Amino acid sequence: MTTLLRASAARRRTVPRCLHRPIAAAGLALLAGLAGPGAAASAAVPAPVASAAAPPATTRISVDSTGGQAVEYYSEPFGVSADGRYVSFTSEAPNLTPDDTNDNSDVFVHDRRTGTTSQVSRSTTGTPGNSASLGQSLSPDGRYVSFASDADNLVPGDTNGVYDGFVHDRRTGTTTRVTLTDGDTQADAHSYAPAISADGRFVAFASQATNHVPGDTNGLTDIFLRDRQAGTIVRVSGENADAPSEGPVISADGRFVAFTTEAALVPDDIGGVYDVYVHDVRAGSLQRVNVSTTGDYVEGITVSPTLSADGRFVAFTSDAALAPDDTNGVNDVYVRDLRAGTTVRASSAAGGGPATGGGSYGPALSADGRYVVLSSDATDLVARDTNGVPDVFLRAGTTVRVSLSAGGRQANNHSYQGVVTPDGRQVAFASGATNLVPGDTNGVIDVFLRRLPR
Numbered sequence: 001m002t003t004l005l006r007a008s009a010a011r012r013r014t015v016p017r018c019l020h021r022p023i024a025a026a027g028l029a030l031l032a033g034l035a036g037p038g039a040a041a042s043a044a045v046p047a048p049v050a051s052a053a054a055p056p057a058t059t060r061i062s063v064d065s066t067g068g069q070a071v072e073y074y075s076e077p078f079g080v081s082a083d084g085r086y087v088s089f090t091s092e093a094p095n096l097t098p099d100d101t102n103d104n105s106d107v108f109v110h111d112r113r114t115g116t117t118s119q120v121s122r123s124t125t126g127t128p129g130n131s132a133s134l135g136q137s138l139s140p141d142g143r144y145v146s147f148a149s150d151a152d153n154l155v156p157g158d159t160n161g162v163y164d165g166f167v168h169d170r171r172t173g174t175t176t177r178v179t180l181t182d183g184d185t186q187a188d189a190h191s192y193a194p195a196i197s198a199d200g201r202f203v204a205f206a207s208q209a210t211n212h213v214p215g216d217t218n219g220l221t222d223i224f225l226r227d228r229q230a231g232t233i234v235r236v237s238g239e240n241a242d243a244p245s246e247g248p249v250i251s252a253d254g255r256f257v258a259f260t261t262e263a264a265l266v267p268d269d270i271g272g273v274y275d276v277y278v279h280d281v282r283a284g285s286l287q288r289v290n291v292s293t294t295g296d297y298v299e300g301i302t303v304s305p306t307l308s309a310d311g312r313f314v315a316f317t318s319d320a321a322l323a324p325d326d327t328n329g330v331n332d333v334y335v336r337d338l339r340a341g342t343t344v345r346a347s348s349a350a351g352g353g354p355a356t357g358g359g360s361y362g363p364a365l366s367a368d369g370r371y372v373v374l375s376s377d378a379t380d381l382v383a384r385d386t387n388g389v390p391d392v393f394l395r396a397g398t399t400v401r402v403s404l405s406a407g408g409r410q411a412n413n414h415s416y417q418g419v420v421t422p423d424g425r426q427v428a429f430a431s432g433a434t435n436l437v438p439g440d441t442n443g444v445i446d447v448f449l450r451r452l453p454r
Contacts, residue, residue: 057406060437061087061428062108062447064096065116071095074445077419077428079138079145082367084426085112086142088120089447090135097128104132107147109170112449120145120168123154124175136165137195140252140367140422143171144200146178148192160186165194165205167228178203178226181211182233195250198309201229202254204236206246220244223259225281236279238265238286243272249307252367255282256311258289260303268297276305276316278338289314289336292322293343306365309422312339313369315346317361323354331359333374346372346395349380356380358390364420371396371424375416387411392418392429394452402427402450405436426451 062075073092080087092105097119100106106129107121121133129151136146150163155177158164164187165179179191187209194205203226210216212224213235221244223237236257237245243262250257258278264271266288279286290302300320307314315335321327322334323345332355333347347360358377365372372395379385381399387410392403403415411433418429428449434440436448 058404058436058448058450059112060440060446061110061112061449062089062091062093062096063110063117067115068095069440069442070444070446071442072444074430075447076417076430076445077447078135080419080421080426080428080449081138081142082140082422084421084449084451086110086138087112087428087447087449088135088138088145089428090133090147091447093444099128102128102130102132102151104129105134107133107135107145107168109138109142109145110447118170120170121147121149121151121154121166122168122175124173126173127153129154133166134192136193137250139196139200140198144169144196146194146196146203148194158186160188162187163190163192165191165203167194167196167200167203169200176228178228179205179207179209179212179224180226180233181209182213182231184231185211187212193246193248195248197250197254198252202227202250204248204250204254204257204259206248206259216240218242221246223248223257223261223279225250225254225257227254234281236281236286237261237277238263241265247304249305251307251311252309253311256280256307258305258307258314260305273299274301274303276302276314278305278307278311278314280311287338289338290316290318290320290322290334291336291343293341295341298322304362306363308365308369309367313337313365315363315365315372315374317363319359326354328354328356330355330377331361333360333363333372333376335363335365335369335372337369347374347376347378347381348399349378350382350399351380362417364418366420366424367422371420373402373418373420373427373429375418375429385410389414391415392427392431394418394420394424394427396424400452402452403429403431403433403436403448404450409435411436424452425454 070093075091077089110117121129131151133149145168152158168175189208191207218240223245226233241263245261248259298320302318304317319331349355355378357379360376362375377390392415403411412435413432415431432445
């Protein structure tokens with residue numbers, strides 16, 4: 001795994017590796033040492049709007065409610081609403097809201113229309129979490145935010161002393177713990193990476209706990225799906241798999257869950273190598289998706305799945321040669337069409353062949369699967385890529401570079417971890433560059449959003 005994935009930005013507090021977000025784990029060691037209303041509660045969520053106000057092409061998101069830049073530590077995005085108005089991100093910066101005093105990472109939502117930044121890793125009463133929180137997903141309307149946290153003051157009765165998964169409803173201000181057992185008792189080990197369906201009803205998450213479902217005796221991290229409305233939970237990563245699973249993502253309706261695992265979950269899987277699987281909850285089926293268009297499995301490390309809204313398309317990172325001309329020997333991003341049975345490389349060079357200069361990783365898909373956002377060290381995905389650092393790109397037939405300034409200048413430092421609006425027109429990403437917006441003098445990784453021309 002370490003041959004494929006690079007370390008995420010350094011954190012002040014030691015966070016278990018299993019709690020790192022799948023995309024963040026594929027990020028780069030970028031830099032060394034990296035207010036809501038009264039800051040008492042999260043901002044109310046207005047009804048969805050047709051579109052966000054048109055800003056410059058590239059804007060900085062990780063700022064406080066007065067526009068002041070973050071200080072001292074990193075910020076990384078994990079979600080953007082359908083209209084691009086709300087961008088969610090994790091940050092260790094201590095100055096984004098007035099009452100951020102926990103000296104740990106927190107989860108924030110920036111409203112691009114009003115300019116306000118609100119901390120959402122709070123209890124229902126508005127109390128900020130007293131330990132680290134890591135963001136995972138944002139619903140398309142910007143209402144629900146899911147995150148993992150080992151804070152023990154977000155909900156009453158949190159006494160298990162481990163990371164749990166939570167959902168914060170920005171409209172009602174309530175925070176709910178979702179990584180509970182069928183009987184609503186606490187998990188007996190870490191739970192993390194909670195990914196939420198569009199309506200907030202279903203949550204897929206990874207957990208080391210043994211008490212989520214009866215008969216969980218493998219002692220390994222499994223993937224679970226919780227129905228918040230029915231109060232039920234099922235395991236979706238096989239019955240007592242023989243190796244751990246991680247990195248769940250979920251379709252808009254909660255029917256499909258994709259995840260990474262070393263387990264042998266299909267008859268011809270020998271195990272011991274990371275693969276990506278998709279579980280169809282309605283049909284009860286499980287399929288490995290990192291195969292070629294001819295259906296052939298090529299051994300290689302495959303991680304970081306992401307799904308289109310309907311679950312038809314799944315994108316992932318793999319160092320396996322799943323395209324006939326894949327001879328570059330590095331990680332590429334592929335998209336599998338589960339309906340058509342085709343696998344297409346998204347990280348191709350501008351001329352259509354295999355990319356050179358480095359690998360590609362960390363994909364994100366638009367709602368219809370047409371647009372693929374990826375990060376890449378490659379130097380030939382677009383013309384005139386001469387900055388010598390990883391960039392963020394968007395591909396839809398052709399590839400364009402996203403991590404540019406408003407005037408189209410190349411970033412002068414690494415950019416990574418893109419997340420995209422459902423229509424593929426706006427991309428948020430993390431970058432250590434100082435030349436993407438005027439006045440960027442904080443010397444840390446910030447979150448930016450770029451609006452692409454229609």
